Amino acid sequence: MSGNTSRDSEGWRELNRASWDERVGIHLKAPGYDLAPLRAGRGQLNAVEEAELGSVDGLRVLHLQCHFGADTLALAQRGASVVGLDFSPAAITAANALARELGLADRARFVCADLYDAPQAIAEPAAFDLVYVSWGATCWLPDIRRWAEIVAQFLKPGGRLYYADAHPTAYIFDDFAPEPDGRPGWFSPYLERQPLKYTDPNDYADPTARLENATNVGWLHPLSDIVTGLIDAGLSLDWLHEHASLPWRMFKVLEKRDDGDWHWPDRPWLPLAVSLKATRRR
Numbered sequence: 066m067s068g069n070t071s072r073d074s075e076g077w078r079e080l081n082r083a084s085w086d087e088r089v090g091i092h093l094k095a096p097g098y099d100l101a102p103l104r105a106g107r108g109q110l111n112a113v114e115e116a117e118l119g120s121v122d123g124l125r126v127l128h129l130q131c132h133f134g135a136d137t138l139a140l141a142q143r144g145a146s147v148v149g150l151d152f153s154p155a156a157i158t159a160a161n162a163l164a165r166e167l168g169l170a171d172r173a174r175f176v177c178a179d180l181y182d183a184p185q186a187i188a189e190p191a192a193f194d195l196v197y198v199s200w201g202a203t204c205w206l207p208d209i210r211r212w213a214e215i216v217a218q219f220l221k222p223g224g225r226l227y228y229a230d231a232h233p234t235a236y237i238f239d240d241f242a243p244e245p246d247g248r249p250g251w252f253s254p255y256l257e258r259q260p261l262k263y264t265d266p267n268d269y270a271d272p273t274a275r276l277e278n279a280t281n282v283g284w285l286h287p288l289s290d291i292v293t294g295l296i297d298a299g300l301s302l303d304w305l306h307e308h309a310s311l312p313w314r315m316f317k318v319l320e321k322r323d324d325g326d327w328h329w330p331d332r333p334w335l336p337l338a339v340s341l342k343a344t345r346r347r
């Protein structure tokens with residue numbers, strides 16, 4: 066992260082949407098998004114989900130913040146019937162084009178709407194076996210309790226949430242002020258629950274890209290807020306895992322390994338990702 070930062074969230078939705086719209090064109094060609102397996106009919110998820118998700122064959126899946134639909138379509142290739150939602154018109158246009166190209170348009174529907182408008186935009190309460198949320202999703206949302214309520218609302222009783230994302234404790238560190246050994250230095254408090262507006266023209270999936278829409282607003286939601294929000298919304302936690310790797314180069318010191326994820330160069334120093342499964346109580 067670089068440039069000016071502030072604690073105001075003014076214009077968060079427009080700023081973030083402009084940035085995500087711009088990233089779609091970059092990501093469709095980016096090394097961080099290899100679409101070859103998807104085009105060959107064998108779309109890959111990242112190492113963590115591949116190990117944990119299990120079969121989705123025959124399930125109705127809602128993929129929240131689906132970006133341009135690569136993971137959504139990989140789930141459709143595995144036999145799921147999927148709905149993807151994202152607030153970026155560019156992402157949804159690309160997702161629909163990809164679905165048509167791959168012959169998956171009958172199994173994959175994409176909806177352009179803000180996460181908080183999802184109940185009106187999809188209007189299928191309690192219709193899904195699985196809500197799927199992954200990688201770089203909840204940090205863009207101001208209200209984590211409302212997010213959890215929306216997740217619960219879409220699940221059938223007994224349906225489950227699968228969630229894999231950056232670990233909130235990793236967001237308190239940043240490469241802006243590295244330690245002498247290259248590890249990231251201190252950046253942002255964990256428990257403040259304040260927005261962070263920052264400007265960073267770099268993109269996580271293409272190191273050569275420079276964004277014109279480089280100002281974003283994000284939120285660090287403590288792990289306890291995520292888990293308690295889900296429990297209060299009517300879900301039971303089945304398990305929660307912490308991981309010392311994640312699918313993008315969050316810090317320069319991380320190294321890419323054969324599993325495709327980025328790891329600490331030596332000892333696992335700090336959790337980089339968290340995943341959980343939670344089931345809607347009946």
Ligand SMILES: C[S@@+](CC[C@H](N)C(=O)[O-])C[C@H]1O[C@@H](n2cnc3c(N)ncnc32)[C@H](O)[C@@H]1O
Nearest residue numbers: 085130132151152153178179180199200201205
């Ligand atoms: C990091 S991407 C998710 C990436 C996805 N896991 C993948 O690897 O393809 C975050 C997505 O969240 C979407 N997003 C951010 N804020 C949103 C909001 N308020 N409502 C709906 N979508 C939002 C962005 O448009 C973007 O596509």
